[in-house]
Amino acid sequence: MTSADVKPVTDQSTDSWYEETRIDVGVLTKGKPTLGMALTSLLLQEEVNLRIHIVDTSERPVISRDDVRHALRLASDRRIQCSYEYTGESDLAFSTGKARLIRVLNGTHLCLMDDDVVVPSKALSYLLDTARQHGVYGYVSPFCKNSPMLDGTLGKRPSISPGSLIFQDSIVRRILTEYYETTVDVLDRRKTHRKVWETAFLTALFDALDRPQIRQPDLITYHLDYQEAPNCIDEEPTVIAFSEAVARELVSRVRAESPRLAEYPVIRQLSGVTSRPVQAWWVRRARQMLSWVR
Numbered sequence: 001m002t003s004a005d006v007k008p009v010t011d012q013s014t015d016s017w018y019e020e021t022r023i024d025v026g027v028l029t030k031g032k033p034t035l036g037m038a039l040t041s042l043l044l045q046e047e048v049n050l051r052i053h054i055v056d057t058s059e060r061p062v063i064s065r066d067d068v069r070h071a072l073r074l075a076s077d078r079r080i081q082c083s084y085e086y087t088g089e090s091d092l093a094f095s096t097g098k099a100r101l102i103r104v105l106n107g108t109h110l111c112l113m114d115d116d117v118v119v120p121s122k123a124l125s126y127l128l129d130t131a132r133q134h135g136v137y138g139y140v141s142p143f144c145k146n147s148p149m150l151d152g153t154l155g156k157r158p159s160i161s162p163g164s165l166i167f168q169d170s171i172v173r174r175i176l177t178e179y180y181e182t183t184v185d186v187l188d189r190r191k192t193h194r195k196v197w198e199t200a201f202l203t204a205l206f207d208a209l210d211r212p213q214i215r216q217p218d219l220i221t222y223h224l225d226y227q228e229a230p231n232c233i234d235e236e237p238t239v240i241a242f243s244e245a246v247a248r249e250l251v252s253r254v255r256a257e258s259p260r261l262a263e264y265p266v267i268r269q270l271s272g273v274t275s276r277p278v279q280a281w282w283v284r285r286a287r288q289m290l291s292w293v294r
Contacts, residue, residue, distance in 0.1 A: 020132075022049040022109065023124055023165065026101030029115035030093065031058030034224045036067025041118040043074045043082070047125040052082040053104045057093035061086045091190040098198070099180035102173065110168040116225045117144065117162045126219055127165040138206030140165045140214045147223040148199070158215035160202045162223065167211065174258070175205065175250045183246065186239060197236075200243035208251040 025042060029035050042052060052075070062068045063084055075082035083104070087097060101112065109128060113119075119142070127140045144161040166172070183196045206213050 020108065021128060022051060022107050023111055023128060024105035024107035024109065024168075025050055025052045025111045025113055025124075026098075026105050027052065027054045027113050027115060028094065028097045028101060029054060029056055029058065029062060031056070031060070031062050032115045032225070034116040034118075035062060036065070036071050037118055037224065038113065038115050039068065039071035040074065041121075042113065042124075043071060043078055043080055044121050045119075045124045046121050048128060050080050050124070051105070051107065052080065053101060054082070054084045055097045055100045056084065056086045057089060057097045059089055092184065092188050094185045094187040095180050095183060099177060102176045102180060106168075106173065108168060110166040111163060112166070114162040114223070117147070117221055117223050119163055119221045120219070123163065123219055123221060124165070126216065127163075130214060130216060131165050131167065134212055134214070136169075136211060137167045138209065138211030138213045139167065139202070140216060142219040142221045143215070143217050144221045144223050146226060157203060157207060158213050160199060160206075160213070161221070163221045166202075171209070171251075171254055171258075172205075175254055178254075179246065179250060194242060195239055196243040196246055197239045198243075200240040201247050204244040204247035205251065208248050 027035075027039065027042075039052075039054075042050065056062050063072070063086070072082060072084070085100065087093070087100065090096065098112070109131065111124065111127075123142060127142065131137050131140045139160050141158055141161045141164040144163065147161055160166075168176070179196075179201065183201075184190050184192045184194070186195050186197050188195075203213070
C-alpha cells in the first residue's frame, strides 16, 4: 500500500472531524505510585481520539519507572500521541507545571487529569458526546469518588472535578495561561497569604463566562489517594473567595483588553449522539496499514 491508496479517503471533512473530536489530556505528576494506573486507564479509552502530554515535577524522572515505561509502550501500541517532559521539583511545581500543559495543549476539548485518578474505558467518549450536544460549553464534569469537594457558595453549582472536559477557546486559553503563571496554588509549597485553589477558580471562571457547567452524576471516576481527606484546604472559605475574585478579575480584564477573544468559534451542535463520518474508520485503518508497511 502507498500514500496514493490512502489519499482518496483523507478529505478535509474527515480531518476536521478528527480535530473536533480530539481530546487533549494533560497529566501533571509528582511521582505518585498511582501514575501508571492513571495512564493505563487513559490509554485504554475507547471511541475517542487522544493527545496526552505529561509534565513530571518529581524529584527523580518517573520515566525511569517500569510502570510508566510500560504505559508509554502501550501508547505506542495503540498509536496514541503521548509526550513527556521533566521539570523537576520547585516551590511552584503545581502552577508552573499546569502552565506548561496549557502551552502544549491547544485543542478545543481539554482534560486536566490528576496522576491518582482512574476513569472507565468510555468515560472521555461519554463526556465528549455530552459536550458536543451543547456546542460552546464551560465544562462537563464526572462524579469523582473520594475527591476533595467544593463547599461554600460555589458548591451551589456543579463544581469541576478531575477528568472534566473543558471547552478551550482563545479567551479560556489566555485566562488559564495567565492564571497558572501568576498565582500560587494551595498545592504549591511557596508561602503566601494569597493562595488559590484550582477547583474553586475553574468553577468560578466558567460561571463568570456564563458558560454551561454540566455534571454527569452517572459517570463515576475514582480518586485513588485514599489517605487524602475529602476537605483538606486550610482556611477554605478565604481561599475560595479569593479564587473566585481572581476568576472574575481575569475574565473582566481579558475581555476588556481583547474583545475579539470573547467571540465564540463555530462548533457544530448536535441534537443527539455524536455521529462519525462513514469514512473515518477506513481512514484510520488505512493510515495504520501504511505505517506497518513502511
